[in-house]
Amino acid sequence: MTDRINKQIHLVSRPEGEASRSNFKLVEAPLGEPAEGQVLVRNRFLSLDPYMRGRMNDAKSYAKPQPLGEVMGGGTVGEVVASRHSNYQPGDSVVGMGGWQQYAIVDASQPGALRKADTSRIPLSAYLGAVGMPGVTAWYGLVKICEPKAGQTIVVSAASGAVGSVVGQLAKARGCRAVGLAGGAEKCAYVIGELGFDACVDYKAHADAKSLYAALKEATPDGVDGCFENVGGPILDATLARMNAFGRIALCGMISGYDGQPIPLQQPQLILQSRLRVEGFIVSEHMEVWPEALKELGTLVATGKLKYRETIAEGIEAAPEAFLGLLKGRNFGKQLVRLD
């Protein structure tokens, strides 16, 4: 096993403005052996997520900066190859933070470092999407911040994505009107036709703020009670202007501004005028909800009631390009990298 090669992607420089291929480097490292308490995992899927863009910067943010010259961090699912921890056996399917690499050696005794995946009811890759961090993110922001009530209108941006698609379906299950925003006619058709949203606005079809607002107004005739925001910028401006009194905005992501200067919020006075509550969150700080959320999400996926789509890039070498595509919205549903 010591002769085995572990292909990895390292971060080697920080972006100035847009992230680019040159920020990443493919490295072939020798693979070590697990020590006592450690587990060697063969990663099968790597999750690519917008939050990774923030970690590429060296700025104060909720996520610690990704160190230069090290393996990019990231969520993975895979199988145990060798174990020196009594809870894990070779062949076990596991979820963890294996990073952008083919193999990971994990300290299995560290709380939350690994959890087992039951692949008899739920596909392995779903543990990185609807039954993983994105799913719980959707659940937390919707249930705990947007506080949806039957008959209310919930708007979610990046509606075809890993998080947004779950938000809308959970909102529908709670008797709400679910309205999405997505980039392109194909994504919108999927959001309505497959995911069951009531409406979806193609933000790419609107050149200016006025036109986008008009389209959103048509899709939300009774205004908006809860907004789950993944994108920010003009999309958030439009939604803010549609909020009903006492509405709730869960700020989950602002991907439109990740690659450059912050994008101002045009009408912050609406938060006061409409007596809104705006709350930013990251799901890893709310571990107390994970069991309840994963129970609902797992059951919905296992019974086919929660639908999702994946875009899968092939091979660790493809990870940087797939990640840059994610930042541009080129993925459709959950962006994964297959590491077979």
Added chain:
Amino acid sequence: MTDRINKQIHLVSRPEGEASRSNFKLVEAPLGEPAEGQVLVRNRFLSLDPYMRGRMNDAKSYAKPQPLGEVMGGGTVGEVVASRHSNYQPGDSVVGMGGWQQYAIVDASQPGALRKADTSRIPLSAYLGAVGMPGVTAWYGLVKICEPKAGQTIVVSAASGAVGSVVGQLAKARGCRAVGLAGGAEKCAYVIGELGFDACVDYKAHADAKSLYAALKEATPDGVDGCFENVGGPILDATLARMNAFGRIALCGMISGYDGQPIPLQQPQLILQSRLRVEGFIVSEHMEVWPEALKELGTLVATGKLKYRETIAEGIEAAPEAFLGLLKGRNFGKQLVRLD
């Protein structure tokens, strides 16, 4: 009594941009008689408040637009002159919404239309300030939204004003570091020397955002846990950049943008990055807290522990000019008009 004249200020036009004297008109109306269940009140003090600027517009907001050609609405204190309601006797001191006029005829049976003022412990005018709507506004935003804990830092803008001065003193009473923002060296000296804040930043002394931020940083070495915002614009931008993780922002007013175009929030992504909660509120929608708040505020004023200052304009004719001055921050403390 029917021959008596009631001097009133009417709103006769809506501002385009800045409010001006020409939006108001002095009217001498004949004074009627109270009908059954009504009370005739001689207004002694009129309260001038920033929210009135919003009501001058014909736009959707939390407050209904002030109708044209009618008496401007506003809080008043005064004495009962004649009563056809068994709860009120001539000579009673009362608080109500008597409007910009010398006399008001009030339906005393309407809930909340009038309440009696105990002037043995508390000066009559204080019922329009620290022991009235501005005081309860401060109490609600601080206690219910900022949720101050001993040792935390609370920042409040318009710190020498009717609301801000109470926010800081209540924060101090709860063991917090209280930091104000105010316009001018004299106001800042008062905020620290008289009101007992730990620090006060004179925003007029800083020409650009960088300089204002640096001054606020010096005044808040441990960051900011709670922000009570009365002003908005560059002041809110600076405070937002100083917020600690999980900080709370109570949006009470954004007076800097009332007279023209909305002022964008420059870095909304900080709400996400610092996992903040931003909440807009108006105190009249939280009547459930008034008894508890007024009890604390009344006791503090009666015992001399809660200090406040008033700027008093003389006579109903002076109300428009005093109001325009309030919008420019020319008042010092609570802006009143004496109607004797």
